[in-house]
Structures are given as structure tokens and as C-alpha cells.
Amino acid sequence: MAKAENEIQSMLSKGMDPKELPWYEPTIDEIPEPAKTILENYSKIPSDRVLQHVVDVRERAYSVFPYPCIGSFRFLDLSIPQSPVYAEVLQRLKSGEKLLDVGCAIGQELRQLVYDGVPSENIYASDLRRDFFDIGYDLFADHETLNCNFIVADIFDSDSELVKKLTGKVSIVNAASFFHLFPWDKQVEAIKRVVTLLRPEPGSLLIGRQAGRTDPEDPDDKENAPGNYRHDLATWKRMWEQVERETGTRWQVDSWREDWQGVDKGFDKYHANVESFKLRFVVRKL
Template identity: 40%
Template sequence: MAPFITSDPANMGNPKAEIPWYLEILERIPPLAQRVLQDYAGLKEDEVKAHVMKIREKAWASSPYPCIGLFRFLDFSLPDSPRYADVLERLKSGQHLLDFGCCFGHDVRALITDGVPAENICGAELNATFLDLGYDLFRDRDTLKSSFYTANIFDENDKLWKERPEGFEVIHAGSFLHLFTLEGQKKAVLALLKLLKKQKGSLIVGRQHGSTKAKEVRNYLYKPTKESAENGRLDTFFNHDSESFTRMWEEIGEEMGLKFEVKTEWGTWGSANGMDPAYYNLWSWEDKDTLRFKFWVELV
């Protein structure tokens, strides 16, 4: 039986236009993504793969990122969290969630598939094309009642901050904070905290790249443009270890007069989604010390 997504054992990708993070073949779809695309989007089992490939090619033409080229959007982040059952219970009881950096809004649709009222979920994404293609991927352009915003985490003049001043009890940041330098991550967290309700139990949950030892690493996606600078995308990322990640939140808490309980779980991603663990072996272009972790940060 073929592994999920790809059988590339060396994790080299297949270059397209000399970009290594592009896989030509989608061999199998992870079970959770298959379920959402069938049960929520209404696709037949034998229609799913071709439909995903069609949307992926449209997204790649606009934004040739690893999350698109490697089909990472099929490995949903939020259902993979150790706090997912808690998040479901909170949202079903009336709390609200913001998915910041939501890409196609796939985690939003997973929540709805699992019984969360769509009105209790909001998505935000810098790339408006991703939001538009999300409606095509899940075939719900005229029916979805969740709200979506085009938003830059470093521009609090965007509509999201103005239209949702009441804030959210839960914020999801999947594969998002690691896009920035350490200073950029701190600024992004401060912006997210302005959208989080300041009450005991409010929760920020997500996952990101880390490292055996905290350090700056080369940003292999970097292009020196004005747009990159405005979006906080510089020529390096910062990969945390457990200590530096916790310390970042403690420093921010001291600055804002807040106290957080910070938890991390290190290892592979996607286990709850039925992902093949080999998919998250070190890809050839990643720093040799790269690790992956899940986190949850709760106001106490």
C-alpha cells in the first residue's frame, strides 16, 4: 500500500521550474481530509483526488509555497492538536475561534464537519487567492456561514481588528509563527493577543517548526521585495527549542501583565490525521536540526 501523499523516501520533492517542494503525484489522501471532502464538500470517493489536484494547480500558479506543492494543506493542523477535543467542546458551547493564517480554511471546514456551528468560526489569511480557492475546494461559496478576512498580522488597521473588537476565546495559528524572525514572532503574538479575550482559559493553539537548539535559519522562500518586508518575511526564520518558545511567551506576558501556561509536544505532525510519519522526515532543503512541535498556550 502506498504511503499517504507521496512515496518519495528521500524527501527531496520533484522539481518544477527548479523549485524542489513540488510533488507531481498525489498517491493517497489522508483519512481526515478524505472524510471532510466527502462528508462536507459532498464529493464522491473517486472524485476527491482529481478535485484536489485541480485546486492545487491553481494555488501553485499564484503561490508556489511548500504547503501547496507538498499538499500539506491535506494534513489539517487543528484536529492534530492534543487540545482538539477541548476546542470542539468550547466551540459547541458557544465560544468563538479565529484561525489565523488559515490558507484554504481547511481547519474551519474540519471543525464544521465535526459539529461546530459555522457562525462560531472565523478565518484570516494574507493571501486572498487562498480564501477564494477554499470555497472551490470545499464547494461552499454560497452556503458557508463562517467569516473570512484578508489580514496582515503586522497591520492592525485591517478590518479584522476593527470588526471583531470583542475578540475570541480560542485562536489557532497552524504553521504560521515560524515564518518570521524571533522579533517578528513576538510582534505577531502581540497582535494575536489583541484578538484574544483576556479571561482565564482563553487559548492559543497551533504547531510550527522548531530546532534541537534555538537559532535563526535561512529562509529558503525569501525574496527581497517591499511586499516581503511589509509582511514580515525576512531572509531568516527563527526556529525555537522548548526553552526559547516558553521564554518568548513569558517575556510577552510580563510586558502585557498576563500569565500563560505554555505546553509543547515535540515529534511528528499529522498522527491524528492518519499521516504517514515518513512524510515529515527532514526535507532536503530544511536546516539539519529542524524539528516539529505542537503547542498550546492558555491564559491563567
């Protein structure tokens, strides 16, 4: 379990109601695009019911585990279509290559891909909790039509179904709001696992986003290392240099920062003393 999850569990063990956690928003004023279009056109939810439908299903997801991205409705900010390599991703998946969405939660990113024409059989997704998969089917009303391959797995388990089924098999991995759940050393371990899942050839891709911060801690200060390490662009690059040394592989690491917007604006209000941003990345095997 991620250190961040342990910290949430610690809060709950002290008797705190999950809805008292600082990232919980009871409702949302409007559904952002492109999530709104997917729910209306792909899921066929009537436009006048979409908002309440999302709020109701979100409550179920939050009861499974009160992640900040669920409590703040941040899962509605789809990461994949905002990637500068999205057109390439679509072309490659439509041509038969495979994608894994790691830490997929309710699988919102997958529905964007399918809506844009990717055969769902070419998509894999993994998460710790099977309940999220069923809730995703209910949110997007596609129990009978979606054929994505969902795998319950821990990224750190070397004997998991993820490792058994996908080692060296996928061309693209998407990781949205995932690596920042872990301390530095565990992020390195998780990325090294991703390296083994990707096909061992030039062009394999890792894409995604996570929360960053402008003044990250010194990763060499193990005594005061944070439970969920948040990078700036320099430390993200430094971590990949470590991955290259330890795996004997080479990667082109492109990353950039964006300000919080829309449903993201309140995401970090419980870190009021930290200046944070959205860190996006495209990492390509050389």
C-alpha cells in the same frame, strides 16, 4: 510580508519556475485522513475523483503563492483535530464562543470544525490573500453553505479589519504553520497581536503547530538572526516569557515535539542540514 515570503520571491525573481522549488510535489499517492473523509462526506466529492480534485485545486492555490505547505500537500495534514484540547474547542464553539484561524490559507482547518458540528458563523479566518478563500470554497464545494467570516488582513497591521472587528472578541486562536514564517522579533509582535484579539480572561486559548528544529539559533544574536526562526521547546517557552513581560499577562505554555509523518515527511528536505520536527502547542491564558 514575512521574511520567508521575501526569500521565495527572491528565488522566483531569478527566473526559477515555482515548480522547481524543492518542496514542490507534482502529485500525491493518496489523501490522508481526516481530509479524505471530509472531502467525501462533507464536500460530497465522489471517492474516485477526490485525489484528482485535490491535485487540480492545489495547482491553483500554488499559483497564487508557492508556499511549501501547498507545494508539498502539507495542508492536507489537519492540525486542529490532533490537538489534545480538541474536544474542549468543539464544546466551546458549539456553545457560542468564537475561533480565529490566523493565516488560514484555503481554510482546511475550518471545514474540520464545521464537519464536527460547529456553527460556521462562530468561526473567523484571516489571510493576506483573498484568492485562497475562493479556492477553499472550490476545494470543499461549500460556496452556498459555509458562513465563516473571512478577513483579508496582515497580522502586523494595527489598522486592519482583523483588529477593528476582533480585538478582545475571540476565545480561541488556531495558528498552524504560521509563526515559523517570521524572525524572532516579528513572532513576538504577532503573538502580542494574538493576545489583543483574544478575550482578556482566563481560559482563552492559542493552539497550533509549526516547524521546529533541534538546534535553534541564539535569539540574542541579532546579526545572524534567521529570516524564519524555528524553535525548540526551550526557545518557544522563552519567547512566551518575553511576551508575558511585555504584555503584563500570564500564560500556561504546553508544547511538545512530534516526528514528521505522512505528507509531512518531505516538507523539510530543502533544509537537509537541519534536524527538524513538528512543534505542537497549547497556550492558555491564566
